[in-house]
Amino acid sequence: MTERHSRPLLYMEVVEFIRSKIESGEWSYGEKIPSENELSDLFDVSRATLREGVAYLVTRGILRRQRGVGTFVGKKEEISGGLETLISITQWIEKHGYQAGTSGTVLLRRPLSAAEREIFKHWNLSTIGEIRRVRTANEKPVMYCVDMIPDKFMPNNVTDLGNSLFQYLEDQWGQRVTVARSTIEVTVATGEMAESLAVARGAPLLRLRQIHYNQDMEALLLSQDHFVSERFRFDIIRRRS
Amino acid sequence: MTERHSRPLLYMEVVEFIRSKIESGEWSYGEKIPSENELSDLFDVSRATLREGVAYLVTRGILRRQRGVGTFVGKKEEISGGLETLISITQWIEKHGYQAGTSGTVLLRRPLSAAEREIFKHWNLSTIGEIRRVRTANEKPVMYCVDMIPDKFMPNNVTDLGNSLFQYLEDQWGQRVTVARSTIEVTVATGEMAESLAVARGAPLLRLRQIHYNQDMEALLLSQDHFVSERFRFDIIRRRS
DNA sequence: CCATCATCTGATGTCTGACATCCTATAAGC
DNA sequence: GCTTATAGGATGTCAGACATCAGATGATGG
Structure with a gap:
């Protein structure tokens, strides 16, 4: 009945890592974060996996990508924490x-x-x-x-x-x-x-x-x-x- | 001031295509859709780009991926159309x-x-x-x-x-x-x-x-x-x- | 000196091909 | 009949490359 939890997907670890960087304030709102190449080196994952994690956060409005420029942390007030996010x-x-x-x-x-x-x-x-x-x-x-x-x-x-x-x-x-x-x-x-x-x-x-x-x-x-x-x-x- | 619109991103076309397949009823709710390899052939894009489009729909709950099994259309009632979706x-x-x-x-x-x-x-x-x-x-x-x-x-x-x-x-x-x-x-x-x-x-x-x-x-x-x-x-x- | 344009650089976007891992179904063995 | 291998197909991850775009830099011509 309950889904077997195999190893959590790698890109989800990337998601968590980026989230923690933002929440800890290391990467602040509106700022540009390191490039995909740097990040994939840092996390020791391939760029494809890293991009999947970033894409996840982009569709949630937490990150913003701009082609030819870089990836940015969304402004704080855009980030959510609204009713659309399910928390206890x-x-x-x-x-x-x-x-x-x-x-x-x-x-x-x-x-x-x-x-x-x-x-x-x-x-x-x-x-x-x-x-x-x-x-x-x-x-x-x-x-x-x-x-x-x-x-x-x-x-x-x-x-x-x-x-x-x-x-x-x-x-x-x-x-x-x-x-x-x-x-x-x-x-x-x-x-x-x-x-x-x-x-x-x-x-x-x-x-x-x-x-x-x-x-x-x-x-x-x-x-x-x-x-x-x-x-x-x-x-x-x-x-x- | 207003963002210059370069060519729309490719994976967004994939997103639209998949959406239309679902809305037209060709792929119905809960069903398994063709594999990533088949789809990337069908759309004539690389698997990486296809996956980016699919990931976009997955984080929105419209598709669901299951490793080793396939990709499925989410059940209709999960799909949204709620207040969290901005429409006029x-x-x-x-x-x-x-x-x-x-x-x-x-x-x-x-x-x-x-x-x-x-x-x-x-x-x-x-x-x-x-x-x-x-x-x-x-x-x-x-x-x-x-x-x-x-x-x-x-x-x-x-x-x-x-x-x-x-x-x-x-x-x-x-x-x-x-x-x-x-x-x-x-x-x-x-x-x-x-x-x-x-x-x-x-x-x-x-x-x-x-x-x-x-x-x-x-x-x-x-x-x-x-x-x-x-x-x-x-x-x-x-x-x- | 200033404005314009070409060039360069670095970033994201896309492609190709491969291998890893997981799930399911089928077949083999007991 | 039940359990255990095995094979196939699907998604997940990897590596490296090229394409395209935006901004910075510097050359050019007024």
Whole structure:
């Protein structure tokens, strides 16, 4: 079921290396980076492999190539980190500079709705696990999250779960979330949610309904995240295809 | 200022060709496509160039490569068409299967705010052009759009503008929008907006505040689009980097 | 002195051919 | 029938070369 991980592809190491150079500030935004020949010597890979890694970063807007001139680090503000990049809520909160926390976790099991049965049909489920949590940034509630996962992956208790569901699924079950389809909606705070988030009932919230897929493109996690939009920015980098 | 367009890169032609094969249905979703050797013969390019084109589509999730096995067309539902793909409002409405229209266009010029001056600093502007429009899908109002562009690109009248601002900027001025940074917010309908969109005052709306950049990463277009979220779906494909 | 043009240099883009590694299917052996 | 080799085909990587482009340099002519 789970993809066998042969040796990671070489050009991905190049990608990671270049990324670290940028993140460490050694190569700063807008600057020209060494030529392909120099880099392929430096990494001890062929120019073809190096180019594949660079191409990967170019299509993501992190690098920019200019024929006859050189390769440049994209400007910081172009780089992303928007909603189009899938990261865990924990990482997301931390990226905003806050400390991520969780409170009021509730674990329960229940039968599936017809729609859920369709989405999770690979797993042949009879029951589904549901996790309700309030996520906090610097102790302040910012999101109300409802996650639904196949029964078999459900943690036994809150301690097993830890802070990051993504991390738990990967460490415990080898299930890596790779892509998600999200729908953005406007909704209003109901009683329980309003209380948990400390907003007035009927206050407008942003809702992200998401289907997360694992490395084999099987639906792995269904989630509904409710945000107080004033407390969080939702940015997206949109690119012409 | 504007980038000189030398001959388009070869691998981009490969990209377009593969795209057309997929869109025409010749290669359908999930299927294996011909091997790299066959394709490089077919397109009459080297395998290196072909691979660069394929890599481009792989990082966008349109193709999937499996070492030792082959290259496959991604499943349809993975492919995108979400908000992370930048298209004009006109295209967007049409993609949903409606006929796109415009009503109540207002053109005006005004001085810049400090924030706008910062964003548009490349152009050395003294005044800015503002376009207010209601966009319709099958004659029904769905969005209230406010676009701000440098004075020099401002159309003289509504007829010049046509339906698509993107098209107008490209045809008339050679300015191609390539990327945008968008912020999603929740807001409420004010008097004029509520009337134009035929919703109650105070009704929650989704707002997209966007900065569009041209091919040289100069800010070209500032826009605030207001949507009635019930009338439109906002999907995003999110990928782990 | 300045403007224009040719030339040179270094960068990315493309080509060719080869070998390495991995996956699948088939056949051989038990 | 099950397991284990083996072969073939696919992508991944390598090496070296030439093509094309953009910017810098310097020569030339006004």
